[in-house]
Amino acid sequence: xxxxxxxxxxxxxxxxxxxxxxxxxxxxxxxxxxxxxxxxxxxxxxxxxxxxxxxxxxxxxxxxxxxxxxxxxxxxxxxxxxxxxxxxxxxxxxxxxxxxxxxxxxxxxxxxxxxxxxxxxxxxxxxxxxxxxxxxxxxxxxxxxxxxxxxxxxxxxxxxxxxxxxxxxxxxxxxxxxxxxxxxxxxxxxxxxxxxxxxxxxxxx
Amino acid sequence: xxxxxxxxxxxxxxxxxxxxxxxxxxxxxxxxxxxxxxxxxxxxxxxxxxxxxxxxxxxxxxxxxxxxxxxxxxxxxxxxxxxxxxxxxxxxxxxxxxxxxxxxxxxxxxxxxxxxxxxxxxxxxxxxxxxxxxxxxxxxxxxxxxxxxxxxxxxxxxxxxxxxxxxxxxxxxxxxxxxxxxxxxxxxxxxxxxxxxxxxxxxxxxxxxxxxxxxxxxxxxxxxxxxxxxxxxxxxxxxxxxxx
Numbered sequence: 042x043x044x045x046x047x048x049x050x051x052x053x054x055x056x057x058x059x060x061x062x063x064x065x066x067x068x069x070x071x072x073x074x075x076x077x078x079x080x081x082x083x084x085x086x087x088x089x090x091x092x093x094x095x096x097x098x099x100x101x102x103x104x105x106x107x108x109x110x111x112x113x114x115x116x117x118x119x120x121x122x123x124x125x126x127x128x129x130x131x132x133x134x135x136x137x138x139x140x141x142x143x144x145x146x147x148x149x150x151x152x153x154x155x156x157x158x159x160x161x162x163x164x165x166x167x168x169x170x171x172x173x174x175x176x177x178x179x180x181x182x183x184x185x186x187x188x189x190x191x192x193x194x195x196x197x198x199x200x201x202x203x204x205x206x207x208x209x210x211x212x213x214x215x216x217x218x219x220x221x222x223x224x225x226x227x228x229x230x231x232x233x234x235x236x237x238x239x240x241x242x243x244x245x246x
Numbered sequence: 247x248x249x250x251x252x253x254x255x256x257x258x259x260x261x262x263x264x265x266x267x268x269x270x271x272x273x274x275x276x277x278x279x280x281x282x283x284x285x286x287x288x289x290x291x292x293x294x295x296x297x298x299x300x301x302x303x304x305x306x307x308x309x310x311x312x313x314x315x316x317x318x319x320x321x322x323x324x325x326x327x328x329x330x331x332x333x334x335x336x337x338x339x340x341x342x343x344x345x346x347x348x349x350x351x352x353x354x355x356x357x358x359x360x361x362x363x364x365x366x367x368x369x370x371x372x373x374x375x376x377x378x379x380x381x382x383x384x385x386x387x388x389x390x391x392x393x394x395x396x397x398x399x400x401x402x403x404x405x406x407x408x409x410x411x412x413x414x415x416x417x418x419x420x421x422x423x424x425x426x427x428x429x430x431x432x433x434x435x436x437x438x439x440x441x442x443x444x445x446x447x448x449x450x451x452x453x454x455x456x457x458x459x460x461x462x463x464x465x466x467x468x469x470x471x472x473x474x475x476x477x478x479x480x481x482x483x484x485x486x487x488x489x490x
Contacts, residue, residue: 095344113344119337123265135257136345138250164268180345 042108043188043219044071044094049103050242051086051093063089065242066103071188071221076214076232078224081239087223088116090239091192094221109187110137114178116192116223122166126157126176129165130183137184144183151179154209155202171197178206182213189213191222207232254347258355262331263362272327276363280319280371287315288378312379313456314449316371317391318426321445324364324395325418328402331356332484333411340488349488353403353481360399368392386455386462393469394448398422400476401444407483447472 049067054060063086071077081087092098094105095113120129127148134144152158155175160168165176174197181189195206210220211232230236237244247255266272291311295303332339339352368391372384381387401421405414421444429443440446450465 097340097344113341115337115341117337119341121261121265121335121338123268124261128261128264132257132261133342133345135254136342136347138346180341 042070042072042106043075044069044108044221045104045106046070046090046094047104049090049093049105050101051089051098052101062242064093064100064103067239067242067244068103069221069237069244071219073219074214074217075234076210076220076222078222078233078236079239079244080224080236085239086242087239088192090244091190091221091223095190107188110184111188111190112181112184112186113190114181114192114194116196118170118173118177120165120173120177120180123164125164126152126161126168129176129180133180134183139184147183147185148179151182154205155179156205169197171199171202174198175202182209185218187218189218189220189222191220193223193225251348251351254351255354255358258342258347258352259358259362262355262359265335266327266331266359266363275323276367276370277374279323280316280367280374283319283322284312284315284371284374284378287318288312307457309379309381310453310456312375313381313387313452316375316387317394317445317449317452318422320364320367320371320391320395321398321425322422323367324360325398325402325422326415327363328356328360328399328480329406329414329418330402330411331359332403332406333409333414336406336487343488349485350481352488353484356403356484357400357477357480360403361396364392364395364399368395381456382459383455383461386460387452389461389466390448390452390455390469393451393466393473394445397444397448397469397473397476400473400480403480404476404483407480407487441468444472444476 046067046069049064051064052060052062067090069079079087079090089098093100095111124132130144130148139147152161155178157172157175160172165173168176174194178191178194181191195203198206207229210222214220235246237246288308288311291306292308295306295308298306342352343349368388371391372388375381375387402418405418409417425443425445429440429446447465447469451462451469454460454462454465
């Protein structure tokens, strides 16, 4: 088991705002080497659930257990607009406690796999949305985490990069690491080991 | 603090400074804001004095007005730097914390950058002030503007840590406006309420340096205490917001 979330509850609002219960006992499990998807309608709470798992939001109730290192790619671009791609790798590499040689090796590999090496010294604000998304995803991948948590990570990708992403994701699970992805899955069900649907605050397999 | 902690803080601070100085508008504001504040404060008061009867004019100090312009120009800009540095990178900072940085390391990087900006800004401010007016004790004025603007930089971090851009900038604007318009006058009336404003004690240091050529050590000490309190609150609020 790499991830186990049990009975997670999360609501918003309170004194001044209308109370909205988003998660009402959501549970999910991801095992080693598994490629698992979390699907659901817009507003079902998929991103909230992932943020709770990552630790970006506090849960109201429930248990979350992660065994190993995690890498998180948010749906929104959470980048520094006036830093270059190289500087993002340097900064986040330090956050992951990576050695300098490892940071350089992994950034080179990711530049090549996702085909954006020529933008390495570009400021983020000068990149196209697709290239920003490649960097957004690369930051989650660079330390080769045991569990990858991806929130619709391929928005803005062209077709070739989209296919390269799925190949990479399959390589990651083949190496024994696990992936939990929020996806709309247009014909990608065959690549996944399991699919959870988030409906009315709960997950159904 | 371990070597690894220092390395992380140094790297975060270096990246923050790069982000700040790579924006040409930020660099331009470092010169134009002090110039405009010094010029307008001084020129307006100078104009008023010239048009007042002599018995009234003697109560108004033109050199003090120029120095006040320098002080509030530096305070306003450093406050905005602290505020926008935090609001502009809030999501990325939280991601950095999720990746492994501790909130304290991230905020320490921000604080160091604010101090660097405050140093550069106050150097430029003093240079601009010297073109208009030579204070009797320039070092006292520099000390006052430096500590005052640093306090505002920390207040900017506090406000920016939990408020969105619109309401946060209005809040910051009102704190500064009340400070400029009320704190000094309240202090002169003997009201204790004036002492609570961020600019009150640094202003005392500045006024003594301009008009009497002396260094108000007690007011400077109180300014430093105020700055340390503002720093502690800034770190605590940033830590709380980045941890959840």
